[in-house]
Amino acid sequence: MINEGLVASFAFLIIVVAEGLIALFLTRAGKTHPKIRKIPGLEAIEEAVGRATEMGRPIAYTTGLGGIRDQVYYQTIAGLNILGYTAELAAKYGAKLKYFPYDPTVMPLAVDVMEQAYISAGKPEEFNPENVQYLGGDQFPWAFGVLGIMYREKTAANIHMGPFWAESLILAEAGFYTGAIQIAGTANYHQIHFFVVAADYALIGEELMAAGAYLSKDPTQIGSLWGADFSKITTMALILLGVIMTAAGINALNDFLVL
């Protein structure tokens, strides 16, 4: 019934989903009130928007090379979540926010997200759909286009949130030389080091996905995040147990993991 080699995955999936659902329902029911630790990168977004407002210069926002139809779609959605928050702040302060989608399918979503943010801020008339600018669906032309605009328009803040590949250093390094405040995050572990080095604030890995809960304070999302923390405890416990068992010559856990 279950494919060979996937029994352990299936068992773990059940455990993770169960932990997530229990945590989610407990939080939604108001029985627990987990608090999310401070994430400096997200706190800095308000500072970046404020800086752009004071300088009268735009904010450049990108969500990397992700779409909604690829393996990293969850990072794109996290990036769009943060885009909504940033757009709402930009609308409140009167700053100009420019978003550059890579994938054409993300473009209408971004327009929708930004428009809703401007409506939430009570300034729907200030939303300009032309601030969502498509720059071609190829990696380096897109990156070159973004950094060209960053230079020409002298952006006050550059925010990059989503899946990034080889263009991450191009954007972060070129953005650094424009003198803009830079906030960047990705869960692509092979690229995050570029953001850590070149950006003022970096969101590392899962911090990007936690942003939705952090910014919205929505009990459902916070509950889901709490559940994810429990799945990490389960993982740590399994690792420690496995290490001790393997050192003692008991291979039961190892054998189960390859089932």
Next chain:
Amino acid sequence: MIPPELDLFAAIFGVFVTIFIYSFLWKENPLSRAVEHLFIGLAAVFTLAFMYDAALTQAFWGTERIAEGNFIWVIPILISLMYFFFFSKKYFFLYRYPVSIVAGIMAGMMITGMIQSNFIAQIESTVTLPLVGTGVWEGWPLPGLDSIIIIIGVITALSFFFFTWEHKGALGISTRIGRYFLMATFGAAYGGTVMARMSLFIGRLRFLYETSYADWFWAWYLVPIAVLCVIIVAVWQRSRPTPPESEIPPKKQKSKD
């Protein structure tokens, strides 16, 4: 693939485009901007052509086309067409259906692979590290010590990603150690990637140096001409009076309607 008869054109074009793009390192200038726009335009057209080929060509002219009775194509085509409701004020909400369907499908497809690669494979790799046995604590570097460092690194780095507990006390110590491990990993990865980028740069230099056409034309003949173009543009740009920022008129904002 470039046809052989276009080799000469490709070499000439490649040299100028390469030098014009590198001129961005000096300053954003009209030549780099022209190449940037050309690059973006080509990418947009390429994306359109690729999408067309991946979907419609297969559906209407492929071996498993609709005309052969494969009506399954009709479902994704109709769902895709719902995207165009984005331009309708009345039925705007309908564009969200294809988005939701695609995101849902991806979530379902991904979850098995994610559990396998992000959890099971990680746990398996960590618990099978050698801690006891012949040769584990002999020689240098000690394989056993490596294993202990990796296990501590995995556990503490994982603890850094706890979000609903304050990083204080024992957890604070663990997350701090985890952060050091993460930074050490990032440093090593950064160095490795920079080396890879250098090899890309060397590849481009080799293109400039080695590309030839019919043994009489070498691409690097054009490099000085391309550099001269950049210098001319630089001088021209410097000679133009630039208005102060306050005098630059703001762009007209267009409304959605």
